[in-house]
Amino acid sequence: PAVVEDISAEIRDLKKKVGATILAHYYQEGEIQELADITGDSLKLAREATKVESPVIVFCGVLFMAETAKMLNPKKKVLLPDPKAGCSLVDSCPPDKLARYQEMLRENGRKFQTVTYINSSAKVKALSDWVVTSGNAEDVVRNMVPAEYEILFVPDQHLGRYLQEVTGRPMILWNGSCMVHEIFSVQDLLKMKKQHPGAKTLAHPECPANVLGHADYVGGTEAMIKYVEGYAEPTTFIVATEPNMLWQLERRTPRHTFLPVPGITCACNKCPHMALNTLEKIRDCLLNGSPEITWQPEFDKAKDVLARSLLNPP
Numbered sequence: 001p002a003v004v005e006d007i008s009a010e011i012r013d014l015k016k017k018v019g020a021t022i023l024a025h026y027y028q029e030g031e032i033q034e035l036a037d038i039t040g041d042s043l044k045l046a047r048e049a050t051k052v053e054s055p056v057i058v059f060c061g062v063l064f065m066a067e068t069a070k071m072l073n074p075k076k077k078v079l080l081p082d083p084k085a086g087c088s089l090v091d092s093c094p095p096d097k098l099a100r101y102q103e104m105l106r107e108n109g110r111k112f113q114t115v116t117y118i119n120s121s122a123k124v125k126a127l128s129d130w131v132v133t134s135g136n137a138e139d140v141v142r143n144m145v146p147a148e149y150e151i152l153f154v155p156d157q158h159l160g161r162y163l164q165e166v167t168g169r170p171m172i173l174w175n176g177s178c179m180v181h182e183i184f185s186v187q188d189l190l191k192m193k194k195q196h197p198g199a200k201t202l203a204h205p206e207c208p209a210n211v212l213g214h215a216d217y218v219g220g221t222e223a224m225i226k227y228v229e230g231y232a233e234p235t236t237f238i239v240a241t242e243p244n245m246l247w248q249l250e251r252r253t254p255r256h257t258f259l260p261v262p263g264i265t266c267a268c269n270k271c272p273h274m275a276l277n278t279l280e281k282i283r284d285c286l287l288n289g290s291p292e293i294t295w296q297p298e299f300d301k302a303k304d305v306l307a308r309s310l311l312n313p314p
């Protein structure tokens with residue numbers, strides 16, 4: 001803790017000197033969320049990035065999030081403490097493979113629009129009609145994709161299947177998944193529900209149907225916060241999402257008790273990509289002015305898809 005305090009103080013100093021705003025996703029360690037100027041889910045962070053006035057943004061999250069911040073506020077210098085912080089969903093959808101699949105659908109006379117989860121590369125976004133997050137996906141599918149089109153939903157099959165169910169719109173699903181949400185232990189979840197009969201279960205829509213089927217509430221991370229805030233009395237919540245989310249939930253609503261669902265192979269199901277960002281790397285990126293997100297040719301097209309999908313809500 002003394003070391004954490006020292007580095008945190010150093011980061012606060014450097015932040016002022018450099019003119020930086022720190023944005024952090026709810027899946028970052030508590031000590032990083034504590035330091036951040038703004039915490040949020042993917043949608044809130046993307047929208048907040050457009051409002052940043054300081055010359056530098058330090059994005060504590062994964063690569064696709066930092067790229068999104070750069071595309072939506074191109075004049076800013078966007079730093080990502082560890083450039084290797086990727087995402088299994090991004091990896092599951094190579095752009096050339098998607099382009100070939102879209103071509104095949106077109107050749108077969110299918111009339112479709114591509115709706116892409118924000119957890120994707122900029123090249124994939126550039127091949128898309130819409131980009132969605134857990135926070136606006138239902139709205140976009142219901143209100144922005146014209147009814148005459150079929151929907152090709154990429155890359156998260158579980159979010160896609162869930163959206164199909166709640167909106168009634170049939171979809172062609174890509175077979176990607178999140179390595180964290182895919183491995184929650186249903187057996188442990190059922191055991192926990194038995195041990196805490198009054199508890200409510202929250203699950204992220206990146207979870208497979210066999211987990212979502214046992215949830216009282218399905219929603220992204222921002223929606224989870226709103227949901228638990230709606231409970232005035234102290235309540236126990238069993239939470240099926242990345243466990244750092246519990247730090248934020250506990251902080252917002254200390255009256256409640258939050259229990260993380262373990263993974264099949266691990267007691268604590270953390271995202272290894274998010275975990276690559278550390279206090280030391282945040283300090284170093286402020287000191288060095290790198291690693292920086294540089295403009296890529298595919299950003300030109302992807303930024304328009306992002307802007308019309310995320311900044312003009314229906």
Ligand code: 13P
Pocket residue numbers: 026040041042043119133134135178206219220221222
């Ligand atoms: P949200 O916080 O937008 O729900 O996203 C979850 C996630 O897995 C981000 O990588």
Ligand code: SF4
Pocket residue numbers: 027062086087088089119178179180181206242271272273274
């Ligand atoms: Fe990707 Fe899953 Fe990690 Fe989010 S939690 S960054 S979806 S691997």
